[in-house]
Amino acid sequence: MLSTLIWLPMLGAAFIGLWPRLLNLSQTHWVARAIAGLTFLWTVVLIFQFDFQIGGFQFQEHLPWIEPLGLDYQLGVDGLSLPLVALNSLLIWLVLLSTDEQVPRPRLFYSMVLLLSAAIAGAFLAQNLLLFFLFYELELIPLYLLIGIWGGVNRGYAATKFLIYQAISGIILLAGFLGWAWLSGSTTFNYEVGAQVLPLGAQLVLLITLVIGFGIKMPLVPFHTWLPDAYVEASAPVSMLLGGIVSKLGTYGLLRFGLGLFPDAWEVIAPWLSILAVATALYGSLVAIVQTDIKKMIAFSSVAHMSYVLLASAAANPLSLLGAVCQMVAHGLIVALLFHLVGLVETKTGSRDLTVLKGLLNPKRGLPLVGGLMIVGTMASAGIPGLVGFIGEFLTFQGSYTTFPVQTLLCLATTALTSVYFVLLINRALFGRLEGELAYLPKVCRFEQIPAIVLTILIVCLGVQPSWLVHWSQSTTEAMVAAMAHQPAVETALNSQALVTPPA
């Protein structure tokens, strides 16, 4: 069942990429959309089959592969990975829906997007560390090409920088995984085998290795310098995927492997991780304020908001972990929406420069729908109640406050900074008078609107009815906390059960 999520897009990528003469361009476009759509539908089926009361892995698949290396084809999904798998399928489908048929080298583009979908799904589903690593590295190939071929003016530089950083991230992670296997004496890389036998010192070394590796992917300050280049130079659909789902591999890895494999060490370094989260949030927010390029602003905003996941992970109590998962999903939806909208603005106006753009909310000649949804997206990002961003941030801060009150308050302050830079964005780009060339913008087509509308509906619906989101992960996050050697004293100031249980 889970293999379909990997092999359907992978075979689709091979079909489109390797047999180009079978389909004309238009057919290629629709076949790619259909494959992504089927993958998404399969994910929906999976969600309906998933038992939310079970905290452990479900739909497990196991196929021995290279046993001497400890590498098995072993898949499973739980409440931590299911939302991210769903997010991946959704964003890939939306990206292909919004891709113009006139995209250069369409077959390669579609096959790379589908390959990326397969690699990310594989990473989220892998239950074997080496298998995870393989998929983690595999996604670099399509991403490098997607940035390098379809990116902006400095795409070559951005793609190479991205590749170098991510390759280093991969090497560091591989070292950490090998160290875990060797030191624990495990004959397999199946991470369900506990590592509690490791002494604290070894755990600390291995955990720091993983934090650095996944910190590059998230990214955390000071490992973030690849991000502005990659996010800005990538085309809008690729930015949606980078910010929406690829960055989640970092936070997912921290939660799954950092917290899951090294709970004792995690407790030791948790205060430092929370401080790192504060530094990242402050840095990302302050740098975002001074940006005049909308995409850069959203990129740095993304850095800040991802740090909330780290804060919640560091607190490691049931509510904070639930908040971390919700924040990952919320951020994925919001940042994908914002990047999509920025892409539309750039396509229609030829600019992302806040010193140039203005009046885009004009009802007849501007981009009123884009502008309106951008306001919704920025409100969601700023944590306005009723939108999904509020749910992620509220659970995160509520859960983290009991463990790290000062750090939580500082991160909370950065949400105010979010309002500052997004109000600047809205005020400059959306209000004022349309003048010159901006008065003659082409209109936004239906297929360009669909992804934005779908994402907005999800942002609003999950914001109004958060139980639809939190009950996916509640059992798993509680199980993760229970699995730690000690039960946390901070059982939360909030009755999480009451929060996530829908009213009768």
Add this chain to the structure above:
Amino acid sequence: MTTTATKAKLPPSNHEFAPVIHRLEAGGAMLPDTPENLMQIIGIYKAYAVPMDFYWRDLLYIAEQVFLNPFPLFKYFLPQDSLERHNHYAGDDADLRVWRGEATAHPELLEFIDKGELKTKLPKLVHHLLHDRVNMEFAEACMRAMLWHRGMGGQFDPYLDTDEYKANADRAIRAYFQGNPPMLGLYKLFPEMFIEQVRQLSYYSNLGLFWEVMAPVFFEMSDRYDEGDITSVPEAMNFLVNGIFAVAGRPIYHHVHIRGEVYEIIPKSKGFMWLYEAALPYVEAVFYRTAPFRGTKSYNAQAKQVPEDQKDFHYGILYADVMPVGTAGIPPTLLMQDMLHFLPPYLVDYYRQHCRGEDDMLIQLGVSFQRSMYVVTSAVIQALRTALLYPLDDPNPKHLQANRTFFEAQLDRFKRPEARLGDIQSSDYR
């Protein structure tokens, strides 16, 4: 010939809008003479004339019959009498037949009143509540602009402050509220409030009488364009100039009909003339001045973003930003919406081919309206020049210089950055 003579005797103008000055001196309009411009302005005149046929009828209905009704809930529901009221410049019994069509309400207007934008016959009240109707609010906004600015020259406006006017108004007020002690008591307590309301109603009448002339003028221009008789922008402008002079002496008055009797608040015998008491104040108040449009931009009066003197206001259609059309609370939006219902097919086809086609037709027709109003303003400027100064082919260079000084003074008003005179010189401004 005129052009050659003028150029031979005067050096080129150094004005910012020198090409426009030279065009005016050659007998042209401020709008460049192109077939595309001609098609736009004539099409818009036709689209404007149909709702204008409603505006003038309703303005006079309110001024003469609704009068001081404290709850004028049905003032936009024209009675059959008003729809059948004969325009004095159309039909067989016209004082001066400007339009060859019928004197009663235009057939397209009647059909729209009947079925509205929905193209479905529903009770009038339903159409009204769905806002599927002619936007009389636009006409009232124009009237209020004239009332609010006041003092723009002529005899009509000062007359509203005379004792004679107040006495006439007093008679009408007492007659209207006869047998209504509460309202009469209120009038005794606040007489000026009632007089001011009557002043406003006098402006209803003023504007209604002005538009009663303009509607047939625009209809006739449209028909002549369709028949191939008007082939250039200057010809269109000259038709307007001739029309202005033909009806210049039309009396402006305010009569009120109360229980079968006519009360002359402003009698025809006062001799107020259409050109000086209605046309010129209208152009000044509505084309040039009006007031900042509500709902689109905040103005900081303390920072002098709004002129201190009303005469310096510059929010009329000649300066208007048509881009926010479609947002709430802007009088031009209402007019654009009205004109949208009556566009000739050739103009609809034209708009479909440009910008966003039907999606931004309101903006496109707003720009066309701006072009057409620059032609009307050109006609007024040429008419004033004819009345006050010298012929364009005058052999005396001093006279030509006086004409130029006049034209330059008129165009100085368009030096403001908000003015669209520069924009309409290009066909790319849509």
